Amino acid sequence: MKDKQLSVTAIKEGTVIDHIPSESLFKVISILGLDTLETLVTFGNSFESKKLGKKGIIKVSDVFFSTEDINKIALVAPSAKLNIIRNYEVVEKVKVEIPDKVQGIIKCVNPKCITNNEVVSTKFQVISKNDLQLKCHYCEKITTKDNLDMI
C-alpha cells in the first residue's frame, strides 16, 4: 500500500521548502533561480493543506540557501518553512522572515518611477511586514501586497 500523501519523496542532503501557497510556487522557483539549477529538484503543487487551502513543496538536493536568499521568498510566501536535510534527517527548521529592505525582485507600483523607465534596479524599505508595504527608495510611493508584481 502506497502512502498517497507522499507524492514527492525524501532527499538525502539539501533543503525542503514547505507551506508555500500554491499560487506562489512558481514565483518562489523564479526568485531562487531553481529553473536553471543543475542539481536534482522536485516540486509538488496543489497538495491539500489545512492552513493554506492548497500548498506547494519544493525539494532541492545538495543546495543550502543563504538567509538573504531565503528571506526574499517571504515576499510571496510568508508562510513558508524550510527544513535543512542531512543524511535524510531534518537537522534544522527555518522560518522565512520578511526582510527590512528589498532590492530588485519587485516592481515599483508607480509607472513614472525611475526604476520603471531607466536601467535602475528597484530598492524598497519595508514599512509594514504584516500587510506588506514597500516604500520605494526613489519615488517614495508605496507598493503593497495587492499590487506586487515581480520583475
Next chain:
Amino acid sequence: MKDKQLSVTAIKEGTVIDHIPSESLFKVISILGLDTLETLVTFGNSFESKKLGKKGIIKVSDVFFSTEDINKIALVAPSAKLNIIRNYEVVEKVKVEIPDKVQGIIKCVNPKCITNNEVVSTKFQVISKNDLQLKCHYCEKITTKDNLDMI
C-alpha cells in the same frame, strides 16, 4: 530501504510526461499552463538519463491532454514520452510529434515581422521536423531550433 530513483512517486489517474530535456522542463510547464493548474502536479528535474544527460519528469493528476496540446511541447522536448495512467497503471503510451503547423507559442525570428510589431499572433509552417525549421506565414523568414524563443 528507499528507492532512491523514485523521487517523484506514483499518481492514481492522470498523465506522466517523461524524458523531457532538463533545460526544457519549465518551457513545457509554461506551454501546458501547468503553473496555473489547480490539480496536484509534481515535477522533478535533473534526474540522470542515459539518453538525455539530465531529464525532467512531470506528473499531472486527473488531467489528460489533447493531442494538439501535447504536440506543442514537441517543439522544446521532441524526446518526451507520455504515459496515461488509470488506477495507478499505465494504460497508454504516447510519443510527442512535431506538428505540421504551429500557432503562437514561438516568436518569429524576424524583428520586422508584423507579429513582432502588431497584435498579431505568430503562425508557422513546419518545413523541417528533423532540425526544426519553422517558416513564418507572414514574412516567410525561417525560425530554427537555434533561435527558438517562446512568447
